[in-house]
Every structure is written in structure tokens, then in C-alpha cells.
Amino acid sequence: MNQSPPSTSPAGLPDSRTSGHPDPAGAQPAARPQMNIVIVGHVDHGKSTLVGRLLADTGALPEGKLDKVRRECARTGKPFEYAFLLDALEDEQDQGITIDTARCFFKTAARDYIIIDAPGHIEFLKNMISGAARAEAAILMIDAKEGVRENSRRHGYILGMLGIKQVVVCVNKMDLVGYSQQVFDGIEKEYRAFLSGIGAVSPRQFVPIAALSGENLTSRSANMPWYQGASMLALLDTFPKAPDKVAQPLRMPVQAIYKFTSHGDERRIVAGRIETGTAKVGDEVVFSPSNKSASIRSIEGFNTAPRDAIGAGWSTGFTLSQEIYITRGEVMSLREHAPLVGTRFRANLIWLGRKPLVQGRDYKLKLHTAAQPVRIHKLLKVLDASELAGELAKQEVGRHDVADLILETRQPVAFDLTSDIEGTGRFVIVDGYEIAGGGIITGAVPDDQDDLRSEARLRDFSWIHGSVGIEDRAKRFGHLPALVMFVGKRGVSKERYARALERALFDHGKHAYFIDGTNVLMGVDHDLTVDATQAELVRRFGEVAHLLLTSGAILVSTTNAIGLADHSSVQALIGDTPSIAIEVDPTGRSTASCDLRIMGTESDQEVVTKVIALLRQKQVMA
Amino acid sequence: MDHLDQLEQQSVYIFREAFRHFERMCMLWSIGKDSTVLLWLARKAFFGHIPFPLVHIDTSYKLPEMIQYRDRLALEYKLTMIVGQDEATLAAGATYPATAHLAADDPRKVTRKQCCGALKSGALKATLQGTGVRRKLNLATGAYDIDADREPWHGVIVGARSDEEGSRSKERYFSPRDKNNAWDVGDQPPELWNQFKTDFAPGTHVRIHPLLDWTELNIWEYIKRESIPTVSLYYDQGDGKRYRSLGCGPCQTPIESTAKNVDDIIAELRSGKLRNIAERSGRAQDQEGRGGLEDLRRDGYM
Numbered sequence: 044m045n046q047s048p049p050s051t052s053p054a055g056l057p058d059s060r061t062s063g064h065p066d067p068a069g070a071q072p073a074a075r076p077q078m079n080i081v082i083v084g085h086v087d088h089g090k091s092t093l094v095g096r097l098l099a100d101t102g103a104l105p106e107g108k109l110d111k112v113r114r115e116c117a118r119t120g121k122p123f124e125y126a127f128l129l130d131a132l133e134d135e136q137d138q139g140i141t142i143d144t145a146r147c148f149f150k151t152a153a154r155d156y157i158i159i160d161a162p163g164h165i166e167f168l169k170n171m172i173s174g175a176a177r178a179e180a181a182i183l184m185i186d187a188k189e190g191v192r193e194n195s196r197r198h199g200y201i202l203g204m205l206g207i208k209q210v211v212v213c214v215n216k217m218d219l220v221g222y223s224q225q226v227f228d229g230i231e232k233e234y235r236a237f238l239s240g241i242g243a244v245s246p247r248q249f250v251p252i253a254a255l256s257g258e259n260l261t262s263r264s265a266n267m268p269w270y271q272g273a274s275m276l277a278l279l280d281t282f283p284k285a286p287d288k289v290a291q292p293l294r295m296p297v298q299a300i301y302k303f304t305s306h307g308d309e310r311r312i313v314a315g316r317i318e319t320g321t322a323k324v325g326d327e328v329v330f331s332p333s334n335k336s337a338s339i340r341s342i343e344g345f346n347t348a349p350r351d352a353i354g355a356g357w358s359t360g361f362t363l364s365q366e367i368y369i370t371r372g373e374v375m376s377l378r379e380h381a382p383l384v385g386t387r388f389r390a391n392l393i394w395l396g397r398k399p400l401v402q403g404r405d406y407k408l409k410l411h412t413a414a415q416p417v418r419i420h421k422l423l424k425v426l427d428a429s430e431l432a433g434e435l436a437k438q439e440v441g442r443h444d445v446a447d448l449i450l451e452t453r454q455p456v457a458f459d460l461t462s463d464i465e466g467t468g469r470f471v472i473v474d475g476y477e478i479a480g481g482g483i484i485t486g487a488v489p490d491d492q493d494d495l496r497s498e499a500r501l502r503d504f505s506w507i508h509g510s511v512g513i514e515d516r517a518k519r520f521g522h523l524p525a526l527v528m529f530v531g532k533r534g535v536s537k538e539r540y541a542r543a544l545e546r547a548l549f550d551h552g553k554h555a556y557f558i559d560g561t562n563v564l565m566g567v568d569h570d571l572t573v574d575a576t577q578a579e580l581v582r583r584f585g586e587v588a589h590l591l592l593t594s595g596a597i598l599v600s601t602t603n604a605i606g607l608a609d610h611s612s613v614q615a616l617i618g619d620t621p622s623i624a625i626e627v628d629p630t631g632r633s634t635a636s637c638d639l640r641i642m643g644t645e646s647d648q649e650v651v652t653k654v655i656a657l658l659r660q661k662q663v664m665a
Numbered sequence: 666m667d668h669l670d671q672l673e674q675q676s677v678y679i680f681r682e683a684f685r686h687f688e689r690m691c692m693l694w695s696i697g698k699d700s701t702v703l704l705w706l707a708r709k710a711f712f713g714h715i716p717f718p719l720v721h722i723d724t725s726y727k728l729p730e731m732i733q734y735r736d737r738l739a740l741e742y743k744l745t746m747i748v749g750q751d752e753a754t755l756a757a758g759a760t761y762p763a764t765a766h767l768a769a770d771d772p773r774k775v776t777r778k779q780c781c782g783a784l785k786s787g788a789l790k791a792t793l794q795g796t797g798v799r800r801k802l803n804l805a806t807g808a809y810d811i812d813a814d815r816e817p818w819h820g821v822i823v824g825a826r827s828d829e830e831g832s833r834s835k836e837r838y839f840s841p842r843d844k845n846n847a848w849d850v851g852d853q854p855p856e857l858w859n860q861f862k863t864d865f866a867p868g869t870h871v872r873i874h875p876l877l878d879w880t881e882l883n884i885w886e887y888i889k890r891e892s893i894p895t896v897s898l899y900y901d902q903g904d905g906k907r908y909r910s911l912g913c914g915p916c917q918t919p920i921e922s923t924a925k926n927v928d929d930i931i932a933e934l935r936s937g938k939l940r941n942i943a944e945r946s947g948r949a950q951d952q953e954g955r956g957g958l959e960d961l962r963r964d965g966y967m
């Protein structure tokens with residue numbers, strides 16, 4: 044099997060095939076509990092042997108198969124290996140003889156186990172991870188004679204990182220070390236020390252086994268009376284199934300908004316898969332990070348009975364009672380249990396890319412259905428690929444390295460900690476065109492706009508809507524609301540451009556409104572002392588802007604008091620309303636990031652044309 | 666949620682991800698039971714609609730029932746139905762059936778595999794890339810008109826299942842092919858937590874496999890549950906024979922079976938004589954030596 048080409052069986056779901064086990068004809072297969080497991084460990088530590096032996100000892104092999112392979116080995120003078128048995132099973136499948144070995148599975152009295160992927164393929168880390176990501180429990184093999192090796196460590200770490208807490212560590216080939224308790228204890232001690240050293244503190248049980256002779260596999264071995272624990276399989280059977288996802292708070296990442304008008308279908312459907320929880324018709328739901336809210340009008344489906352509630356696991360769709368603009372990547376939840384929202388989070392990550400993950404560069408984050416530019420905010424710890432031992436002063440994350448780091452997205456995203464909700468707590472990172480890393484979120488990290496964002500969230504969730512919806516206004520005005528901010532030093536013609544823009548938009552029939560910072564300063568800010576904090580000035584400006592924007596206007600502002608540095612704070616208060624920051628800089632020396640930079644020498648017309656192009660680009664207007 | 670629900674929901678998710686990420690996406694419809702289930706799942710995913718074209722590669726040797734069934738469903742569901750064909754090879758008579766009468770050492774003789782290579786792989790490649798003629802069903806007249814659209818499709822939905830044979834059990838849900846349609850079995854992207862490979866260099870295209878986790882039995886159980894219409898060739902019409910999978914007439918032999926309806930087939934697969942016999946054993950081209958299918962597959966044949 045170790046010679047076979049790298050591959051992964053692509054199953055994402057348990058498979059209920061029972062074709063090898065007779066059923067009464069026509070009867071539904073009994074719903075036996077199932078568990079996906081993965082078998083990992085360093086090459087030659089006995090993974091294939093374990094699988095072969097398990098299949099044989101639990102009666103999962105086709106009749107006569109084992110004998111046939113043994114005879115074939117005897118005939119050709121090769122010592123028998125269980126790996127040959129697995130090869131033979133795969134060959135048969137290639138030749139189309141049996142169909143029930145596409146993925147190995149075996150049964151105990153307690154349940155069915157599906158072994159994800161064949162051991163030989165695990166040698167390739169990408170396959171190991173793809174397989175382990177679907178597993179509910181794992182068996183990690185360590186050769187008693189060879190001891191802890193590179194992949195023993197790496198695989199152990201990855202299991203922890205993928206959130207697989209149910210792991211049996213098998214110290215295999217105990218026959219080769221005279222069934223010595225000392226050797227077993229030594230390996231257990233070393234491996235536990237390694238795990239705690241890298242902060243992987245998941246409960247793990249150790250079993251001394253001899254896979255080849257089937258000792259301590261399905262029953263206790265007489266050769267190791269010092270071992271008081273259960274056999275490997277008995278331990279596996281004690282692992283509980285994952286908690287019911289329906290009981291967790293509602294999370295549905297928005298996958299798409301569909302409106303298939305071509306055949307006269309007027310439904311506007313918010314589609315996605317419910318990761319956790321339940322949604323019911325009439326529920327008041329909120330979408331993060333935009334903070335929009337609506338109530339569920341209907342649950343849609345094709346060729347299904349109408350339903351008024353739907354739970355975790357379903358790829359479904361809803362129509363809403365209010366027409367709200369939401370986009371893919373938002374997370375639908377109930378108001379009381381909304382996900383976290385921010386631009387920074389702490390994560391554990393494994394890197395698979397050919398090129399290292401480096402600081403100061405943008406990558407693409409894919410987290411549930413959201414996709415966002417992301418970069419390293421801070422590298423806390425990098426564990427080296429080969430040793431995973433000490434903390435190395437690495438400035439980048441190399442291939443097969445694992446890291447503890449803080450990531451920063453360009454725009455806020457909705458997420459959860461993996462320990463709370465897996466579906467919205469893990470992500471991949473794309474470098475170029477390739478998925479180059481995967482990780483889990485371990486903590487939320489505040490950014491500078493956190494307080495403002497919380498303020499906006501509370502405000503939006505409690506917002507009292509009038510009888511005219513945002514979509515009604517958009518239809519009437521022919522555009523969505525947007526903020527166009529002219530910033531720059533005093534006396535650089537900001538005001539002139541802002542006026543020209545307001546006029547031009549208005550003359551085109553748009554609902555445009557000019558606001559000078561002074562108007563806010565002299566009124567809303569009247570109570571503030573001269574040395575009021577900049578933060579409070581920005582907050583008030585942002586709230587005023589937000590009010591005007593909810594009336595559907597394209598707001599054109601010009602202000603000396605608020606600069607480019609404050610743009611993200613203002614944005615935090617106006618949510619997902621598009622904004623355009625234009626810096627007027629006659630010196631031509633500014634390098635701060637903005638949507639448009641002008642010198643102040645351009646004609647009004649030129650600037651107006653450019654801004655309108657930007658508004659179109661942001662889909663504010665057609 | 667039962668097992669069929671789980672399979673269905675995962676397939677629907679994959680469909681929606683694919684539709685989201687490919688502006689130019691199509692679905693291969695072989696008319697067989699798998700791709701017809703696929704068609705049904707597309708309607709599940711898009712709430713009754715099928716917002717992309719269906720492509721059928723017609724080798725001209727398909728059984729007539731298949732073509733009738735295709736056109737009936739296409740008109741009923743108002744599908745954007747595209748048919749591609751290797752017209753040059755057919756005109757030249759360079760096919761297995763057309764040369765079957767020739768002596769074994771005749772240089773003009775075409776093997777089954779070569780025939781598949783041209784009429785299926787080649788025609789598929791040309792149709793997807795737009796270098797071959799595409800004919801589109803005119804929903805008003807029921808005729809096939811030459812399609813002006815020759816833009817390549819980059820995302821191709823395919824009804825492959827991993828239990829069909831070894832080479833397919835190595836597949837991923839989203840499987841990139843390079844410019845030559847080649848499939849690099851050894852170096853496939855990781856597929857983590859339903860995050861699929863959805864970013865591509867220009868020129869590559871991707872096969873998407875929503876049915877990967879389904880078994881033959883699951884397919885029939887689902888056909889029954891959803892009452893999906895299927896071609897009559899799958900059922901014994903009284904002569905004790907039926908087709909287990911559908912391909913070209915000359916290379917496809919019916920199996921001995923008296924299964925007359927979906928229930929009979931399910932019983933046969935669960936506990937009857939088909940229990941341990943793989944589905945494709947009735948297809949002659951698969952028997953032309955080991956690894957043949959993987960070769961064809963690398964080459965773009967489904």
C-alpha cells in the first residue's frame with residue numbers, strides 16, 4: 044500500500060453501505076451508529092497492519108480473502124504482510140470486482156467504523172490532513188522499537204489542531220521489545236511531554252499493542268499482564284459521538300442570494316447550509332457583520348413537504364419578511380447569540396504551501412462562506428516541520444510548519460471560536476490559486492474599532508424601522524446609500540469638489556446631500572470642549588453620517604476635523620454601507636491608503652467623473 | 666436526518682459552491698441514472714431551476730431510448746441542452762463498431778479504447794473548449810440548432826461516484842484539470858472542511874463531483890424516494906434482461922435480471938446477486954487491461 048500513488052478517498056460523509064452484510068430484502072438498513080476514524084503515524088509503524096488485522100478480526104473481509112493472499116505470499120516466497128491484503132482489496136476495486144471496500148469499514152457491537160483513507164496515502168501530509176479533517180476519532184501508531192519519530196509528532200499536533208480530541212495512541216510492535224512495560228512507559232512519557240510542550244492538552248489514551256499478532260486489539264493480551272487498561276477497540280467504543288449540532292446556537296453562513304426571475308419566479312432566497320442550531324418561520328434573525336435583521340417568512344425547497352423549522356446539516360433557503368441587502372459571507376443567527384465580529388483573531392495553523400507564509404503579504408482567507416484578504420498580524424510561535432520541538436525564532440511559516448499566530452483581515456468577518464462552533468471557527472488560506480494552509484480560531488483579538496463596532500451592533504440590533512424599507516428607497520432614488528468623504532489639510536479645495544459632486548449627483552436625479560464637518564462641530568459637538576478627544580469627534584461624525592445614510596442618501600462630506608486615519612472608525616459605525624475616501628494632497632507625498640488621491644489642481648468635472656466611476660464600481664448606482 | 670438526506674445536502678452544497686465560483690459552468694448529462702440524479706439535485710440546489718447548460722456527448726451509438734428520454738426531459742424542464750459530437754471521426758468511419766469486421770491486424774482497425782478516446786474524450790474536450798460544434802435544443806421547435814456560443818466552460822459538473830472503481834476513489838469534490846484535461850492524481854489540493862479549490866489559473870478547468878460519496882444503491886434509493894424518471898432500459902421488459910449502466914449499444918451488454926422496477930433493483934443490489942459485483946463489469950472497454958480507465962480519465966473521459 045505504501046507503494047500506491049498518493050490519493051485520498053473523498054468521502055465527506057459516513058457511508059451506510061451494508062452490501063457485505065445481508066439485509067432482509069427491501070428492508071431499510073438498520074440505522075446503526077457510525078464513526079469516521081483515521082489511522083495516522085510515522086511510516087512503517089504499522090498502520091496497514093492494524094487496518095488489515097482489524098478487518099480480519101472483526102469479520103469484515105470477503106470470505107477466503109486472507110487465505111488467498113497468504114497462499115499467494117507463500118507461493119512467491121514473500122513474507123506475508125497485511126499491506127498486501129489492502130493492496131489486493133484495492134486492486135479488486137480497480138478491476139471492478141467487489142464494491143464494498145471502496146472505503147474500509149468494520150463493525151463492533153457498539154457501532155460501525157469507517158476508516159477514512161488508506162494508510163499508504165496518509166504518508167502525504169495533504170492527504171493525511173484532508174482525511175483527518177473528516178474524522179471524529181483517531182488512532183495514532185508509534186513503533187515501540189523505533190520510538191517517537193517525526194510524523195508521530197507532526198500527526199499528533201495536527202490531530203489536536205484539527206480539533207480531534209478523541210485519540211488512542213497505540214504503541215505497536217510490543218513483541219519486538221519483549222512486551223516491556225518500561226519501553227511502553229518511556230514512550231508514553233516522552234510523547235505526553237511533547238504534547239504538553241506544544242500546548243496540545245487533549246486527553247489521549249495509550250495502549251500497548253502488537254498489531255501483527257492482534258494483541259490488545261480486540262481483546263487483552265496475556266503477554267502484557269502489566270497493562271490494566273482496555274483493548275484498543277474497547278477504548279474506541281467508549282468515545283462519545285460529537286454533541287448534537289441542533290442544540291447549539293443558530294449559524295447559517297450565507298452561501299448565495301438567489302432570484303431566478305427567468306421563469307417568473309419572484310422569490311428572493313437566502314441560501315446556505317445551517318451549521319448549527321435551528322431556524323423557524325417567524326424567527327427574528329440577524330446577519331453579521333452587516334448587523335441587518337429581518338424575520339423568516341418561509342423555508343424554501345424543491346420537491347419537499349412544506350416545513351416551518353429546519354436544523355443543522357440542511358442546505359436550505361429562506362425568504363425574509365423584509366427586503367434587506369445581504370451578501371455571501373455573512374452569518375445568519377438569532378439576535379441573542381450572534382457570532383463574534385472583528386478583523387483580528389488568534390489561530391493555530393498548518394501550512395502546506397510550497398512557498399512559506401510570510402509577513403507583510405496579503406493572502407486569501409476562506410472562512411465558512413466568507414472570503415477576505417488576510418495577513419499575519421503577529422507570529423506568536425512557529426513549530427518547525429521536522430522537530431516540532433522548541434520554539435524557533437522563525438519569521439515565516441514554512442511548508443509543513445505549524446504556527447500560533449494572529450491574523451488580520453481587511454474587513455470585519457463574522458466568526459466563532461472553534462471550541463464553541465466548528466463550522467464558523469475554522470478556515471483555509473489560499474496562496475495564489477492553491478489552498479496552502481488550514482487553521483482553527485482559538486481566540487478573538489480586539490482591534491482599534493472594536494468598541495465602535497459593538498456600539499453599532501447594539502444600535503442596529505435595536506433599530507426601529509419605519510414603514511419604508513431600504514429597498515423601497517433604493518428603487519425610488521435609483522441608487523444605494525453611500526458616503527463620499529473628502530479629506531485633507533485646510534485650504535486644499537475639498538469643499539469645492541464636494542459641492543460640485545453634490546450638485547452633479549443631484550442634477551442626475553440622485554438623492555445627494557452635502558455635509559461640512561463644521562455643521563456637526565457647531566451643533567452636535569457643541570458640548571465638547573476644545574480639547575475633546577479625536578475619538579469622540581469621529582464617533583459623533585460617524586453616527587450623524589449613519590443617520591443620514593439610513594435615509595438612503597449619497598452623503599458627500601468635507602471636513603478638516605476627520606482624516607484618513609479615521610476612515611475605518613467611521614466605517615465601523617456605518618457598517619457595510621459603501622464609503623469612498625478621497626484625499627486632496629497638493630504635496631503629492633501622502634502614501635496613506637485611500638480610494639482616490641487628487642492634487643487639488645484637477646477640474647471639478649474630472650473629479651466628479653472619477654467619483655461617479657468609483658460609485659458605479661461599488662455598485663452604488665448603475 | 667437520514668443517510669440519503671446527508672448525501673443530498675452535501676451534494677446541494679457542492680452545487681451551490683460550484684455555481685458561485687464558475688461563471689462558465691456546465692453539467693455533463695450522460696442520460697444515465699447517476700447524471701439524472703445529478704440533474705434532480707441541481708433542481709434541489711436551485712429551488713427548481715437549472716441555471717446552467719447541460720452537455721451531452723452523443724457518440725451516435727447511444728440507444729434510441731436514451732435520446733428520446735433526453736429530449737423529453739429537456740423540453741419538460743426547459744433545459745439549456747447542448748449536444749456535442751465528433752462528427753469528423755464518425756464521417757471517416759474510424760470507430761470500433763465501423764471497423765469491427767476488419768481482421769485483427771488491419772491497420773484501419775479501431776479498438777474500443779481508441780473509439781472511446783475519440784467519440785467520448787475527444788468530443789468532450791472539443792465541446793467543452795468550444796473548438797467542436799455545439800448544437801443547442803430549440804425549446805420552441807424541438808430541433809437542435811448550431812449554438813453561436815463557443816466560449817469554453819471552466820467548471821464542469823460530473824456524476825462520478827467513488828465506489829465505481831479504484832481510480833475514482835482517489836477523486837476530490839473539486840478536481841482541477843490542466844490545459845490538456847490532464848488529471849494529476851498524485852498532487853491534488855487538500856480539501857478541508859468543505860473548503861474546495863475554487864481559485865484557478867487561467868486556462869485550467871475543474872471537474873466538480875457532487876455524487877462522489879454516493880453508492881449505486883444510494884442512487885436507486887434516492888430515485889425511489891424522489892420518484893425521479895429514468896430510462897426504461899434499466900428495467901426488464903419481459904425478456905429477463907436489463908441494462909445496469911448505459912453506454913453505447915455496441916459496447917454495452919445487458920445483464921441477466923428480472924428487476925422490473927426500482928424496488929426490484931434495490932432488492933437486487935442489497936441482497937441479491939449483484940451484491941458483490943461491480944457495476945461497470947458490463948462495459949467492455951473497461952476490460953481492455955488494467956489502468957485503462959485511469960488513462961482515459963487523465964485524458965478527460967468520465
Ligand SMILES: Nc1nc2c(ncn2[C@@H]2O[C@H](COP(=O)(O)OP(=O)(O)O)[C@@H](O)[C@H]2O)c(=O)[nH]1
Binds near residue numbers: 045092124162256
Ligand atoms: N513484529 C511486528 N511487526 C509489525 C507489527 N505491526 C506491523 N509490523 C511490521 O511493520 C512493518 C510496517 O508495517 P505497515 O503496517 O506496513 O506500516 P505502515 O507504513 O504504517 O502502514 C511491516 O513489515 C509489518 O509486518 C507488530 O505488531 N509486530
